Amino acid sequence: MAKEGVKKRGWVKNAIIIFLIIMLLLTFFSNTIMNYSLPEVAAQYTQPGTITTKVRSSATVEANQRFEIFVDETRVIKSVNVKNGDAIEAGQTIFVLEDTESNELATAQRTLDELNLAYEKALLSIADPSYAQENQTIKELKEDLNEAISQRDKISGRKEALDSAKKAVKSAQKTVDNLSANLETLQQDLSDASDDSKYINELYAITAAESALSAAEQRRDAIQQEVSSSETSDNEILQLERNLESLQLELQYLQKDFQNAQMAQNNASSLYANYMQLKGNADAAKTTLDALMFSGTASEAEIAAATANYESLSAAADAAYSEYNSLNSSAGDITSLQHQIDKMNIQIRQVREDLDIARLKTGSSSSLKAQLESVKYEVENCKTQLQNAKNNLQTVKNQSISNIRTQIDTTNAQLKAANQSLADARDKQTEAESENALTIEQANEQIKTIQRNLQDQYIALAEKQDSDDLKLKLEELYLDAQRAEIEKQEKIIADIKSKTSETEIKAKYAGIINSISTVAGDSTTPGTPMGTIDVIEKGYTATFPVTIEQAKMIRVDDKAEIENMWYTNAEAKVTAIKNDPANPGKGKILEITVTGDVTVGQQLYFSIGERGIQYDTVVPNSAVREDNNGKFILIVESRNSPLGTRYVASRVDVEVKASDDNFSAVTGNLYGYEFVITTSNKPVQAGELVRLPE
Amino acid sequence: MEERRIFRRGTYIYLALSLLFLIAAACLYGVILFKGSSLQSQTGAERWSQDSRFSQISVFLSSDAVLREDSLLDINKGLERKLKEASALPSEGTGRAYVLSYSSETQLNISSNKADVQTNVVITGGDFFKFHPMKLLSGYYFTESDLNYDRIVIDDNLAWQLYGSYDVDGMKVYIAEKPFIIAAVVKSDYNIVSKEIYGDKPRAYISFDAMQIILESETYVTCFEAILPEPINGFGIGAVKEIISSDEKLIEYVQNTGRYSFITLLRKLGNMSTLSARKTNVIPPYWENDARILDIRLAIILFFSLMSTLIPLSFIVFLLISVFRRRKIYFNDIKRIASEKFERISQNRKGK
Known part of the structure; x- marks a missing residue:
C-alpha cells in the first residue's frame, strides 16, 4: 500500500514537471508565436x-476628308485601273465603263410612259356633276308645301263639310229605312199573293164556270131525259141558230180582245218592273245629288252632272210609268172582258138550250140526241172554261207573285244601292271628321316642317355644288401636278441621255485609294460608292468616345501624346469635343487632329492631359x-x-x-x-x- | 480496506468515449464555423460592418433574362426607395448605406507581344472587388470611379503566360487589338474551395465600360450582389426580390449572410438529395459554385457533428438514470422532512 501511494505521487510529480516545461517553452517563444499569429x-x-488625370484611349487614323466615288446610273464596269493603297492624281481615270444604255434610262422611260397614261386617264375621268335628283326632291317639296298651304286654307270650310256629310248620312239612312220598310211590305204582299182568296175576279170566273158546268150537266141530264120526246120549230131553230152564230162570233171577238188584254197586262208588268228600276236609279241619283250638294266640296260640274243624271233618270221613270199606266188600264179591261166572255158563254148556252129545246120541239129523237150532243159539247165547253178560269187564276196568281218578286228584287237593288250610298256618306263623314281633326296650328306646323325640309334640301344642294366645284378644282390641280411630273421625268431622261456618253470615271482629287468595292464585270448601283479616296492634303483625324468625367478633364487644343509611336514627327492635338449621338447625355466624342508621318488606318494610342494637382x-x-x-x-x-x-x-x-x-x-x-x-x-x-x- | 468505486469500469470507458465524441463534435462544428467564415465571397456584410446588421444578397440570372447595365440605375433607385421606407438610410456625413456589384462572364483572347491566351474574363461593375477581395501580388484593383476604364486585373496564371512575371502592373495587354493597362495581378486560387471550379484557364477582370466602349460589345448582367442593411430578418432579400424579378426559371436568389449557420446547414442537410438538382437555367459564377460545394461539405460535416453528439447525450441520459437509481433520499423522506420543518415553524409561531 505504501508503494502504491509512492507510485501515485510520482505520477503527479511527473505531470507537474512536464506542464512547467511546456509553460516555460511557451513563455520563451511567446513573442515569436504571437508574431506569427x-x-x-x-x-x-x-x-x-x-x-495626374490623364485620359487614355486608342483610335484609328482617318483622313480628314474622304471622297466617295459614285455613279448615278447602273452601268457595267469594263475595267478598274487602281487598287487599294495606290496614290492617285486629280483627273486620273479610276474606272472605265461599258458604252451601253443604263437601266435607269429604261426605267425612266417606262416611268414617263406610265405618267402619260395616268394623265390621259385622269383627263377622261373628269365628269360634270348632275343635280337632277336634288332638283326633283325640291320640286316635290314645293308641291307638298303648296298642298299643305291649301289644306290650311280649307280648314274653315271643313266644318261645314262635316255637317253636310252628317246630313247626307242621315238622308241616306232614311232612304235605307224606307226601302227596308218597302221590302217588308212587298214580302207581305208576296205572302198574300200566294193566297187564292185574294183573286176575287178569277174566283168569280171559276165559280161562274162551275155553275155553268153544273147547269149544262143538269140540262144534259134533262135532255137525256127528254131524248125520247120533244118538238122544235124551224124558224125558231133558224133564229136560234143565227143568234147562236152571232153570239159565237161575238164570243170569238171577246176572246180575242181578252187575249190582247192579257198580253197587254203582261207587258204592263214588265213595264212596271222597268219603271220601278228606273225609279230606284232616280232615287239613288237624287241621293247622290243631295250628298254632293250637302258636302260643299263638290265642284259645280259634278253637281250639274249629278243633276242631269237625276233628271234623265226621273224622266225615264215617268215615261216608263205612263207607259205602264196605259198598258195597265188595258189590263184592267181584262176583268170586264172576262165577264163579257162569261156572259156571252151563258148567252150562247141559253141559245143553245133554246135551240135544243126548239130542235127538240121540232125534232125527233135524233134532234134530241143532237141536242144532247150539243149539251154534251156544252158541258165539255163548260169544263174547258172552268179549266181556263182555273188556269187564269193560276196565271194571274203567278203573274202577281212574279210582279211582287220583281218589285222585291228591285227594292233589294235599291236597298243595296242605298246602303252603299249610306256607307259612302259615312266614309265621307269620317273623312270630314278626320280632316276636321287637323287644326290651324297643326297645319302651320306641317307647313313649317315642309319649309325646313325644303331649306335643308337647298342647303344640301348648295353644299354639293360647292363640293363638286372643289373636286373639280382638285382634279385640275392633280392634272397640273401630273403635267409637272411628266415634264420633270422628261428632263431626267434628257439628263440621263446626256450622261450616257461618259464611259470613264476620274478622280476629282488627289489622294490615296482607301477602298475599291467593285471589280470589272460588276454592275454599278446608283448611290452606292464604288470606292473611296482619302484626300491626304486635308490632313488626318482620329476620334474616340469619352465619358462626361473624362471630357471635363480635356480642353480643345490640349496636346495628345501618341504612346505607341517613338522617334516620329507625328503630333496630335484635340480639335473638338462633340456630343456622342450614340450615347446622348452620357458621353462625348473627342476629335484629334493628327499630323506627321502617319497613315490612314493606323491604330494610335493617345494619352491626353498633363495637368497634375x-x-x-x-x-x-x-x-x-x-x-x-x-x-x-x-x-x-x-x-x-x-x-x-x-x-x-x-x-x-x-x-x-x-x-x-x-x-x-x-x-x-x-x-x-x-x-x-x-x-x-x-x-x-x-x-x-x-x-x-x- | 477495499476500494470504493462510484461507477463500474465500463461506465468510465463510456464517459471517456462520450468526452471524446463531444470533443470531436465540437471540433467538427468549429471547422464549420471556421470554414464558413473564411470564404470571403460570402462574408462581405461582416467586412462592411461589425457593429450594425447587414446582409449580403446575390442574384444570379440567365443571359435570357436580359438584364442590361442601364437597368441598374432603376435597381439602385428602387433599393434607395426601399431603404428610405424602412428608415434604413444613414444620416448625411456617414458612409454609404449599401454596396452593389454586378458582373458577367465571357471568354476573350488576351494578348501581349509575347503570347495570345484564351482567357475567362469576368466583366465587373460597381464595387466588385469589395465582394471578392483577392490576394494582390502586385498593383491594385480598378474601381468604377476611375477616370479611364482601360484597366484590367489578371491572375498570376495569365501574367505568367503573357509576360513570365507577376510584377507586371502598369504594362499593356491587348484585347481585340485594343490596349488595356494591367492594374493588378492577383493570386488565382486564393480563398477557393475547389480548384476544379476555378479551372485551369487563366482569368481576368475588366469593367463593363471597357466592354461596351472600348470593345463595343453589349453584355448582359448575370450576377448582381448587394450588401444591404437588415433591420429585420429577411428585409434585404425581400427588397431585392421585389426590385429584380424575372421568370422563375431564369433567376435565383441567395442570401449569403448566414449561409453556413447551424439552422441553414441543418435545412440543407434535410434537402441534401435535391441540393445538386438544377431547377433553373442559371449558370452561376465560379465563386457561387465554390460556395455551393462548401454548402454540401459543411452539411456533411454537420451531420457527423450531430452524430457525434449522440453518444455524449446518451451518456448524460444514462448518468441521470444511474444517479436517480442510487439515490438515498426518497420522496417519502422529503415529505417527512418537509412536514417536520413545517411543524417546527408553526410551533415557533404559536410560541411567539
Missing part, C-alpha cells in the same frame, strides 16, 4: 504628391478602405509593452479628394507623417495587433 502588413508614410496627403489606392461608416485608412501605431514594441492598426476616417490610377489624395485627421497600411496578408481590423515585415 498576427497579420503581416506593408505600410508607407503619407506624403505630398501630385494626382498638388495635394498635401497622397496615399496609394490600396491604402484607402471603406465600410458603412465611410472611407478610412489604417495607420500603424506603436505601443510599448513588457514584451516589446507592439504595433496596432488604427482607423483614421478620410475623404478622397482626387485619385488617379495609383494614388489618391485624402484629407482627414492626418498630420502628414502617418504610417499607412497598404496591404496585408490577412484582413486587418482597426484595433488589431499587426506585425511589420522583417
Whole structure:
C-alpha cells in the first residue's frame, strides 16, 4: 500500500514537471508565436504628391476628308485601273465603263410612259356633276308645301263639310229605312199573293164556270131525259141558230180582245218592273245629288252632272210609268172582258138550250140526241172554261207573285244601292271628321316642317355644288401636278441621255485609294460608292468616345501624346469635343487632329492631359478602405509593452479628394507623417495587433 | 480496506468515449464555423460592418433574362426607395448605406507581344472587388470611379503566360487589338474551395465600360450582389426580390449572410438529395459554385457533428438514470422532512 501511494505521487510529480516545461517553452517563444499569429502588413508614410488625370484611349487614323466615288446610273464596269493603297492624281481615270444604255434610262422611260397614261386617264375621268335628283326632291317639296298651304286654307270650310256629310248620312239612312220598310211590305204582299182568296175576279170566273158546268150537266141530264120526246120549230131553230152564230162570233171577238188584254197586262208588268228600276236609279241619283250638294266640296260640274243624271233618270221613270199606266188600264179591261166572255158563254148556252129545246120541239129523237150532243159539247165547253178560269187564276196568281218578286228584287237593288250610298256618306263623314281633326296650328306646323325640309334640301344642294366645284378644282390641280411630273421625268431622261456618253470615271482629287468595292464585270448601283479616296492634303483625324468625367478633364487644343509611336514627327492635338449621338447625355466624342508621318488606318494610342494637382496627403489606392461608416485608412501605431514594441492598426476616417490610377489624395485627421497600411496578408481590423515585415 | 468505486469500469470507458465524441463534435462544428467564415465571397456584410446588421444578397440570372447595365440605375433607385421606407438610410456625413456589384462572364483572347491566351474574363461593375477581395501580388484593383476604364486585373496564371512575371502592373495587354493597362495581378486560387471550379484557364477582370466602349460589345448582367442593411430578418432579400424579378426559371436568389449557420446547414442537410438538382437555367459564377460545394461539405460535416453528439447525450441520459437509481433520499423522506420543518415553524409561531 505504501508503494502504491509512492507510485501515485510520482505520477503527479511527473505531470507537474512536464506542464512547467511546456509553460516555460511557451513563455520563451511567446513573442515569436504571437508574431506569427498576427497579420503581416506593408505600410508607407503619407506624403505630398501630385494626382495626374490623364485620359487614355486608342483610335484609328482617318483622313480628314474622304471622297466617295459614285455613279448615278447602273452601268457595267469594263475595267478598274487602281487598287487599294495606290496614290492617285486629280483627273486620273479610276474606272472605265461599258458604252451601253443604263437601266435607269429604261426605267425612266417606262416611268414617263406610265405618267402619260395616268394623265390621259385622269383627263377622261373628269365628269360634270348632275343635280337632277336634288332638283326633283325640291320640286316635290314645293308641291307638298303648296298642298299643305291649301289644306290650311280649307280648314274653315271643313266644318261645314262635316255637317253636310252628317246630313247626307242621315238622308241616306232614311232612304235605307224606307226601302227596308218597302221590302217588308212587298214580302207581305208576296205572302198574300200566294193566297187564292185574294183573286176575287178569277174566283168569280171559276165559280161562274162551275155553275155553268153544273147547269149544262143538269140540262144534259134533262135532255137525256127528254131524248125520247120533244118538238122544235124551224124558224125558231133558224133564229136560234143565227143568234147562236152571232153570239159565237161575238164570243170569238171577246176572246180575242181578252187575249190582247192579257198580253197587254203582261207587258204592263214588265213595264212596271222597268219603271220601278228606273225609279230606284232616280232615287239613288237624287241621293247622290243631295250628298254632293250637302258636302260643299263638290265642284259645280259634278253637281250639274249629278243633276242631269237625276233628271234623265226621273224622266225615264215617268215615261216608263205612263207607259205602264196605259198598258195597265188595258189590263184592267181584262176583268170586264172576262165577264163579257162569261156572259156571252151563258148567252150562247141559253141559245143553245133554246135551240135544243126548239130542235127538240121540232125534232125527233135524233134532234134530241143532237141536242144532247150539243149539251154534251156544252158541258165539255163548260169544263174547258172552268179549266181556263182555273188556269187564269193560276196565271194571274203567278203573274202577281212574279210582279211582287220583281218589285222585291228591285227594292233589294235599291236597298243595296242605298246602303252603299249610306256607307259612302259615312266614309265621307269620317273623312270630314278626320280632316276636321287637323287644326290651324297643326297645319302651320306641317307647313313649317315642309319649309325646313325644303331649306335643308337647298342647303344640301348648295353644299354639293360647292363640293363638286372643289373636286373639280382638285382634279385640275392633280392634272397640273401630273403635267409637272411628266415634264420633270422628261428632263431626267434628257439628263440621263446626256450622261450616257461618259464611259470613264476620274478622280476629282488627289489622294490615296482607301477602298475599291467593285471589280470589272460588276454592275454599278446608283448611290452606292464604288470606292473611296482619302484626300491626304486635308490632313488626318482620329476620334474616340469619352465619358462626361473624362471630357471635363480635356480642353480643345490640349496636346495628345501618341504612346505607341517613338522617334516620329507625328503630333496630335484635340480639335473638338462633340456630343456622342450614340450615347446622348452620357458621353462625348473627342476629335484629334493628327499630323506627321502617319497613315490612314493606323491604330494610335493617345494619352491626353498633363495637368497634375498638388495635394498635401497622397496615399496609394490600396491604402484607402471603406465600410458603412465611410472611407478610412489604417495607420500603424506603436505601443510599448513588457514584451516589446507592439504595433496596432488604427482607423483614421478620410475623404478622397482626387485619385488617379495609383494614388489618391485624402484629407482627414492626418498630420502628414502617418504610417499607412497598404496591404496585408490577412484582413486587418482597426484595433488589431499587426506585425511589420522583417 | 477495499476500494470504493462510484461507477463500474465500463461506465468510465463510456464517459471517456462520450468526452471524446463531444470533443470531436465540437471540433467538427468549429471547422464549420471556421470554414464558413473564411470564404470571403460570402462574408462581405461582416467586412462592411461589425457593429450594425447587414446582409449580403446575390442574384444570379440567365443571359435570357436580359438584364442590361442601364437597368441598374432603376435597381439602385428602387433599393434607395426601399431603404428610405424602412428608415434604413444613414444620416448625411456617414458612409454609404449599401454596396452593389454586378458582373458577367465571357471568354476573350488576351494578348501581349509575347503570347495570345484564351482567357475567362469576368466583366465587373460597381464595387466588385469589395465582394471578392483577392490576394494582390502586385498593383491594385480598378474601381468604377476611375477616370479611364482601360484597366484590367489578371491572375498570376495569365501574367505568367503573357509576360513570365507577376510584377507586371502598369504594362499593356491587348484585347481585340485594343490596349488595356494591367492594374493588378492577383493570386488565382486564393480563398477557393475547389480548384476544379476555378479551372485551369487563366482569368481576368475588366469593367463593363471597357466592354461596351472600348470593345463595343453589349453584355448582359448575370450576377448582381448587394450588401444591404437588415433591420429585420429577411428585409434585404425581400427588397431585392421585389426590385429584380424575372421568370422563375431564369433567376435565383441567395442570401449569403448566414449561409453556413447551424439552422441553414441543418435545412440543407434535410434537402441534401435535391441540393445538386438544377431547377433553373442559371449558370452561376465560379465563386457561387465554390460556395455551393462548401454548402454540401459543411452539411456533411454537420451531420457527423450531430452524430457525434449522440453518444455524449446518451451518456448524460444514462448518468441521470444511474444517479436517480442510487439515490438515498426518497420522496417519502422529503415529505417527512418537509412536514417536520413545517411543524417546527408553526410551533415557533404559536410560541411567539
